[in-house]
Amino acid sequence: MSTRTTVTTVTFQRSFTLSALEGAQPAGTYRVITEEEQIPGLSFTAFRRTETLLYLPADPVPGGTRQAVNVSPDELAEALAADAT
16 A cells, blocks of 8 residues: 655644644644554545644754644644634
8 A cells, every 4th residue: 555745834823722632732834743643445536634743842952852643634724724713
């Protein structure tokens, strides 16, 4: 089975919360990695999302540690939309 990885960033102008995170996270630009696997048996190529990882903190200290948290892509999109208003 084929897999693919997409690396993007998201930027929050204000602090935000997600159910997978403890407490509010500060505004900043966060790295997001999406893993997908190919759906077998179709007459065309299609992928299903298997996980979406949000990397914390937004601005890591050089040599510091980063944490990857599995988040809901829908909840992340809702938080970004709320931040934009």
